[in-house]
Amino acid sequence: MRDSRPHLIDSLFSNPIETSQESLSKIQHQAIALVQLNHAVNMLLPEILRPWCRVANFRQGLMVLETANASWQMRLRYEEAKLLSTVRIQILPSLSSIDIRINPVLAKKQALHTQDDDSDRHCLCLLGGQSRHLSLRSAASIRHVAAQSEGKLKNVLERLAKLAEDSPEHMPSPKIEASPDL
Known part of the structure; x- marks a missing residue:
């Protein structure tokens, strides 16, 4: 059952190892890890794909990549096997597969950026x-x-x-x- 009682603010910022609850520091650590993983994966991608792709999540050996549209998704699928083996060797040995999803917001952000x-x-x-x-x-x-x-x-x-x-x-x-x- 979900624990929906109010919590002390100190417990939200506590060390995630000490508590079994989702704390802000645990979320912060995961966000930092995703930013670092995104940067590393970006360096492994061909230059033309970099603005149109980002790491959305990594959990249980599955890395979720988001891309702007179906055409970029196809281009990324061509690179998937190479990317999977390179990421396994250089960054995440626990990586078992890559899931590529379309997120149209990336296209809008890229259009605004360029x-x-x-x-x-x-x-x-x-x-x-x-x-x-x-x-x-x-x-x-x-x-x-x-x-x-x-x-x-x-x-x-x-x-x-x-x-x-x-x-x-x-x-x-x-x-x-x-x-x-x-």
């Missing part, structure tokens, strides 16, 4: 530093679909179509007039 202040208004940035600009023709098609849509979808499509207008390649260039003094 975007510049206003760059997302006019281009979609890719991994290689390339950018894609929305053409005026595509924007017109998106506006047509938005006109037939309702609510949230309509708002999102209109914002997407507006990216073409805000794009620097579609902005009119400033005219430079020659001064009559010359």
